[in-house]
Amino acid sequence: MEQTGAQILLECLFRENVDAIFGFPGGAVIDIYHHLPSYPALRHYLVRHEQGAIHAADGYARATGRVGVCLVTSGPGATNTVTGIATAYMDSIPVVILTGQVPTPLIGNDAFQEVDIVGISRPCVKHNYLVKDVRDLAWIIKQAFYLARTGRPGPVLVDLPKDILQAKTVPNYPESITMRSYNPHLEPNRRQLRKVAGLLQDCKRPLFYSGGGVISAGASEELTWLSRNLGIPVTSTLMGLGAFPGDDPLWLGMLGMHGTYAANMAVGHTDLLLAVGARFDDRVTGKVSSFAPAAKVVHIDVDPTSIRKNVNVDVPIVADCRLALKGLRDEIMACAEETDWPAKYRPWLEQVQTWQRDHPLQYVFSEEPIKPQFVVEKIYALTKGEAIITTEVGQNQMWAAQFSRFHRPRTFLTSGGLGTMGYGFPAAIGAQVAFPDKLVIDIAGDGSIQMNIQEMATAVSYNIPVKIVILNNGYLGMVRQWQELFYNKNYCATCMHANPDFVKLAEAYGATGFRVTRAGDVEDILKQAFAAPGPVIVDVIVAQEENVYPMVPAGAALTDMLLV
Amino acid sequence: MRHVLSVLVENEPGVLSRVVGLFSGRGFNIETLNVGPTQEEGLSLMTITTSGDEGIIEQIVKQLRKLVTVVKVVDLTHLHSVEREMVLIKVNAEDAGRAEVLRIVDIFRCKVVDVGHDALTLEITGDQNKIKAIVNLLQRFGIKELARTGTVALRRSMQMD
Numbered sequence: 001m002e003q004t005g006a007q008i009l010l011e012c013l014f015r016e017n018v019d020a021i022f023g024f025p026g027g028a029v030i031d032i033y034h035h036l037p038s039y040p041a042l043r044h045y046l047v048r049h050e051q052g053a054i055h056a057a058d059g060y061a062r063a064t065g066r067v068g069v070c071l072v073t074s075g076p077g078a079t080n081t082v083t084g085i086a087t088a089y090m091d092s093i094p095v096v097i098l099t100g101q102v103p104t105p106l107i108g109n110d111a112f113q114e115v116d117i118v119g120i121s122r123p124c125v126k127h128n129y130l131v132k133d134v135r136d137l138a139w140i141i142k143q144a145f146y147l148a149r150t151g152r153p154g155p156v157l158v159d160l161p162k163d164i165l166q167a168k169t170v171p172n173y174p175e176s177i178t179m180r181s182y183n184p185h186l187e188p189n190r191r192q193l194r195k196v197a198g199l200l201q202d203c204k205r206p207l208f209y210s211g212g213g214v215i216s217a218g219a220s221e222e223l224t225w226l227s228r229n230l231g232i233p234v235t236s237t238l239m240g241l242g243a244f245p246g247d248d249p250l251w252l253g254m255l256g257m258h259g260t261y262a263a264n265m266a267v268g269h270t271d272l273l274l275a276v277g278a279r280f281d282d283r284v285t286g287k288v289s290s291f292a293p294a295a296k297v298v299h300i301d302v303d304p305t306s307i308r309k310n311v312n313v314d315v316p317i318v319a320d321c322r323l324a325l326k327g328l329r330d331e332i333m334a335c336a337e338e339t340d341w342p343a344k345y346r347p348w349l350e351q352v353q354t355w356q357r358d359h360p361l362q363y364v365f366s367e368e369p370i371k372p373q374f375v376v377e378k379i380y381a382l383t384k385g386e387a388i389i390t391t392e393v394g395q396n397q398m399w400a401a402q403f404s405r406f407h408r409p410r411t412f413l414t415s416g417g418l419g420t421m422g423y424g425f426p427a428a429i430g431a432q433v434a435f436p437d438k439l440v441i442d443i444a445g446d447g448s449i450q451m452n453i454q455e456m457a458t459a460v461s462y463n464i465p466v467k468i469v470i471l472n473n474g475y476l477g478m479v480r481q482w483q484e485l486f487y488n489k490n491y492c493a494t495c496m497h498a499n500p501d502f503v504k505l506a507e508a509y510g511a512t513g514f515r516v517t518r519a520g521d522v523e524d525i526l527k528q529a530f531a532a533p534g535p536v537i538v539d540v541i542v543a544q545e546e547n548v549y550p551m552v553p554a555g556a557a558l559t560d561m562l563l564v
Numbered sequence: 565m566r567h568v569l570s571v572l573v574e575n576e577p578g579v580l581s582r583v584v585g586l587f588s589g590r591g592f593n594i595e596t597l598n599v600g601p602t603q604e605e606g607l608s609l610m611t612i613t614t615s616g617d618e619g620i621i622e623q624i625v626k627q628l629r630k631l632v633t634v635v636k637v638v639d640l641t642h643l644h645s646v647e648r649e650m651v652l653i654k655v656n657a658e659d660a661g662r663a664e665v666l667r668i669v670d671i672f673r674c675k676v677v678d679v680g681h682d683a684l685t686l687e688i689t690g691d692q693n694k695i696k697a698i699v700n701l702l703q704r705f706g707i708k709e710l711a712r713t714g715t716v717a718l719r720r721s722m723q724m725d
Contacts, residue, residue: 119578119581122578122585123589127632127633130577130578147632179632181573181633304626305623305626305627305630308622308623309623
């Protein structure tokens with residue numbers, strides 16, 4: 001039977017088991033919305049700004065590991081998603097973005113709400129398509145989902161001209177996809193794994209440096225097994241938090257610019273760095289030439305371009321992180337010579353634990369003003385790692401990463417690569433849609449939260465009970481911190497004059513608002529907020545000029561940390 | 565160092581911008597670029613010459629392979645290959661110089677493809693050295709216009725060391 005492009009598209013989404021679409025309608029996509037009610041399984045969430053839609057789809061994808069879907073109209077609808085697409089691209093998050101487009105005869109005419117979104121998005125998507133024939137639609141959607149979730153995941157955009165959505169054809173839905181030009185390499189090379197086993201025997205101070213790739217490959221269990229059975233300490237990037245249990249004695253905390261003293265010192269002294277699903281970002285390495293200076297480097301990544309992009313690697317392994325770690329486990333089991341690995345590395349572990357004891361993460365408590373770190377600690381104490389935490393970007397993000405602990409993958413959602421302010425709240429909405437019964441908390445700053453505050457209306461209208469905790473210091477705090485430390489305290493354009501009353505703002509949207517000004521009240525108010533049925537804003541007035549420490553100044557070696 | 569990359573791509577709209585965008589977006593350099601269809605329908609071959617140290621070339625090759633529409637990338641630099649470029653040169657050829665220009669045409673086995681009162685248009689095919697040499701020689705007559713195809717190259721059937 002003949003179907004229109006719009007119907008075929010929806011049927012394809014249904015066949016991909018999509019259960020949530022975050023979107024915003026417009027002239028070019030009305031046909032899709034017209035048929036949407038015929039597919040009740042495709043629950044649509046109307047956002048208030050397209051950036052909210054793409055971040056929500058991204059949050060849904062990070063929390064579940066499945067492909068997030070975002071649907072917007074042509075022109076400004078499409079351009080409003082670009083920041084979110086770049087966010088997903090930098091962090092390798094599987095999202096399919098469906099954009100409307102003007103009818104094909106009008107393309108190139110500067111028609112109303114026309115924009116070349118395929119051209120605009122090209123540098124920040126894994127791949128994109130402009131559908132020019134309705135007969136291509138079904139396989140393009142199939143490919144889009146396949147590309148988004150396989151190999152190194154990423155965003156895929158499909159541009160849908162209005163006449164294609166209205167054109168009719170007898171659809172042919174492909175069951176599987178083969179592409180001659182796309183075959184991610186997943187199986188690890190055995191010889192390389194054997195080399196790693198050999199290096200493990202020869203080394204004295206091994207260290208796991210794990211990244212977001214461990215989470216996207218579902219390799220947490222394998223990483224944890226290796227670390228615990230061999231007695232190798234683990235540090236991770238911001239993106240990797242949650243892949244390794246945060247309460248394990250082998251856990252060192254995050255490394256890099258705001259990493260822990262122990263993690264950064266361990267990198268400085270390790271003789272075998274096992275990088276898994278991480279990409280040696282500048283915020284992680286600091287001065288590249290002094291990064292892990294004494295170490296042989298093993299680098300496991302599914303994306304060959306990540307390997308040797310920033311640092312030299314002794315044993316490169318292009319493979320799926322889970323398959324590679326599993327293979328490494330087999331190699332080690334087969335290696336009969338060494339029986340008591342933890343004993344072999346014990347002196348190193350003792351050294352690392354001394355660093356941990358000497359310089360743990362710390363701050364000076366005060367009753368008033370409240371210290372932001374204290375608030376994060378309280379959130380963790382109340383949720384014990386059971387909540388899904390999202391963050392905005394800046395100091396709030398770093399304190400959330402440092403003072404909370406994460407025990408399971410996909411429980412910490414943050415814009416790591418792009419550093420997108422305004423990410424946390426819509427991402428929390430996406431995560432909450434995927435897990436309606438979980439507690440989802442956005443740890444926010446007063447600056448970031450205002451970048452997508454309009455999504456309060458989305459949260460209220462679908463009763464999505466996200467809890468926002470604003471660490472309100474009245475500043476764009478991270479920039480202010482740099483101005484204080486490196487720009488003679490010239491606080492130009494970082495003071496947030498005339499912040500709204502966030503409690504009243506919550507109430508105006510029909511949500512609940514709380515304000516806390518004394519440390520003694522934090523626990524009680526957080527409990528009330530987490531128990532409240534709908535979306536909540538907790539406005540915590542915190543110390544204005546608190547800084548994030550440790551800090552490695554940009555371009556310095558990791559071991560040159562400012563500790564207070 | 566100069567590298568010649570042979571890049572087999574799906575012949576579909578936007579594939580050229582994907583490749584070129586990769587170079588510009590990551591700060592890589594393109595010296596010449598040639599694209600055309602191949603014997604197989606749906607596939608085009610790009611020949612790209614670029615330069616950089618080993619690390620940069622490794623990144624370029626990997627990044628090209630990562631593009632979904634790129635089927636195959638071969639760095640011909642360390643292989644035995646044949647390399648050619650075609651150039652059209654419009655050169656001044658007035659009374660006195662004309663015979664000399666024609667002698668050079670003869671020596672280099674190139675063709676005269678257009679004749680005017682005071683200029684000749686020459687077609688030259690060869691590798692980079694030959695083209696450099698003839699452009700050099702013709703310079704003193706005054707080159708009015710010059711159009712180059714960029715390098716095209718194929719791997720030799722016999723790879724002998």
